[in-house]
Amino acid sequence: MRSHILAALCFTLMLPAVVEARPVSYAGGSTVMQKNNGHFYSLHLHYSPTAWYSTGYRGEFWRDEEFWLHSAAVNNLLKRWNNPNSQANLYLRWGLGVAVSDFGHFDDEVEPLGYSGLAIDWEDRRFFTSYAFRGIYAGEIDRSFHQRARVGVAPYIGEYGDIHTWIMLQAEHHPGSDTTFELTPLLRFFRGDLLFEAGISGDKEVLFNWVIRF
Amino acid sequence: MIRFILVICLVLLPLSHAAAAETEELVEMRINGLVCDFCARSIFKLFEEREDVQKLDINLSTKIVSVHFTERDALSDTEIREIVQDAGYEVASIERKPGAGIDK
Numbered sequence: 001m002r003s004h005i006l007a008a009l010c011f012t013l014m015l016p017a018v019v020e021a022r023p024v025s026y027a028g029g030s031t032v033m034q035k036n037n038g039h040f041y042s043l044h045l046h047y048s049p050t051a052w053y054s055t056g057y058r059g060e061f062w063r064d065e066e067f068w069l070h071s072a073a074v075n076n077l078l079k080r081w082n083n084p085n086s087q088a089n090l091y092l093r094w095g096l097g098v099a100v101s102d103f104g105h106f107d108d109e110v111e112p113l114g115y116s117g118l119a120i121d122w123e124d125r126r127f128f129t130s131y132a133f134r135g136i137y138a139g140e141i142d143r144s145f146h147q148r149a150r151v152g153v154a155p156y157i158g159e160y161g162d163i164h165t166w167i168m169l170q171a172e173h174h175p176g177s178d179t180t181f182e183l184t185p186l187l188r189f190f191r192g193d194l195l196f197e198a199g200i201s202g203d204k205e206v207l208f209n210w211v212i213r214f
Numbered sequence: 215m216i217r218f219i220l221v222i223c224l225v226l227l228p229l230s231h232a233a234a235a236e237t238e239e240l241v242e243m244r245i246n247g248l249v250c251d252f253c254a255r256s257i258f259k260l261f262e263e264r265e266d267v268q269k270l271d272i273n274l275s276t277k278i279v280s281v282h283f284t285e286r287d288a289l290s291d292t293e294i295r296e297i298v299q300d301a302g303y304e305v306a307s308i309e310r311k312p313g314a315g316i317d318k
Contacts, residue, residue, distance in 0.1 A: 026256035027300040051256075051302035082247030082304040084277065125249050125274065160254045160272040193255055213255070 024054045024077045024091065025213050031056075032212045038179065038205025039063065044073065052077045058095055064178060067106075067141050069113055071097030086124040093117050099138035111139030128152035128166060148172045152188065163191045170199070170207070179203055238268070239286040240311040243294060246304040248277045256301035264288075277306075286312050 025031050025048040033044040039062060046056035058073035073095035081088040094116040102108045117134030133147035152168035166188040173181055184207050186199025195211040248254060254272045261267050261281055269282040283289070289297075295305045 024302075026260060026302060029256065029259070051300055077302070080247065080302060082245075084246055084306065085249070087247040087249050087253070123249055157275075158251075160251060160274050162251075164251055190251055192251060195252070213252070 024048055024051065024075050027051055030214055033210070035209040037184075037207045037209075038182065038201055038203060039174065039177070046073070046075070058097075062142070065101070065142065066103035067099055067101035067138070069097065069099050069115075069136070069138065069142075071095035071113055071115070086122065088122040089120065091119040093119060093134070099141040101141045106141065109141065111141045113138045123152075125157050126154050128154075128168070144174070144176060146172070146174050161192070163189055165189055168197075168199075179205075237285055238313060239283045239288065241281045241283060241289075241294065242309045242311070243279045243281070243298065244306040244308075245277050245279055245298060246306045248272075248274060248279070248303060250274075253301075253303060254279075257298060257303060260297050260301050 025046070027048065027050050029048045031044065031046045031048070031054065033042075033046070035042045035044075040060045041063070042058065042060040044056065044058050046054040048054040053074060053076045055072070055074045058069075058071050060069040061067075062069070073093070076092040077089060078092050079090040095114070097113045099111045099113040100108070101111075113136070115134055115136040117132060119130065119132035121128070121130035123129070129149075129151050131147070131149045133145070136142055136144050136146070148170060150168050150170045152166040154164065154166050156165065158164040168186050168188055170184040170186060171182070172184070182201050182203065182205075184199045184201040184205075186197050186207055188195065188197045190196065190211075193213045195209075197207065197209040199207040201207065245257065248257070251274075254274060257279055258270055258272060261270055261279075266284045266288040267281055268284055269280075271280040272278075273280075291308050294308060298305045
């Protein structure tokens with residue numbers, strides 16, 4: 001058990017992880033984020049003491065493998081480039097917790113969990129691009145690597161308070177998974193503190209994400 | 215007598231309004247990195263919670279945040295920059311317009 005915890009810690013420090021930069025908010029801000037796709041459902045409850053990091057709970061249920069990941073998660077905004085007409089961000093995301101599974105030969109087995117990853121994005125008011133990767137160590141339950149990239153374009157330029165729309169294409173790579181490579185066209189809408197995304201992958205899997213900040 | 219009081223009130227009302235406008239200040243900040251509603255909301259919320267802020271306007275096209283303060287020099291340039299940094303962004307420039315009233 002102790003060696004597993006040490007391995008999880010080492011893995012966390014060495015490997016980078018997936019991104020959703022969104023949990024990092026303004027100083028004193030909170031974020032609720034929920035994601036659903038062909039691989040997992042996840043829930044993030046985060047608080048940002050400063051604009052440079054957020055901390056909270058991240059829970060995931062991986063559908064095919066039937067395991068839960070429960071973690072205390074941290075998102076660090078390592079660097080933000082605030083340019084006159086664009087913005088770019090580099091995030092470090094990591095978490096520690098437990099993995100739980102009763103799938104197959106696992107019988108309510110609990111393993112220590114560690115994950116880590118990096119994410120980078122750039123956007124102006126017309127174009128968006130991002131890349132993120134994450135490594136997960138969960139003992140015998142899961143040891144995996146995931147990466148994802150997105151490009152997007154805004155069909156119109158909205159003003160503050162308008163509904164903003166993005167047309168995006170997401171590419172995911174899940175080595176070792178049944179669906180190793182996946183393309184998902186999606187639409188993103190947001191206004192004020194609400195963000196909503198929906199899409200359908202090439203394998204007919206539904207993507208549905210939402211974010212609320214307060 | 216009533217007419218006299220009414221006349222006095224009519225004369226004093228605009229004067230008191232002008233006096234209040236004299237103490238107000240419009241601060242226009244150009245913000246680097248202001249590219250989306252999420253970014254703008256962060257800045258909006260941190261100014262909105264202040265009691266000396268009367269009105270806020272954000273223009274994503276010009277990247278200008280306009281804050282109407284009830285008092286002149288309610289915040290120094292340094293304090294304004296710190297608030298914007300707390301939201302995660304950077305102030306490129308600050309322009310002050312003392313006495314600028316709010317479009318009702």
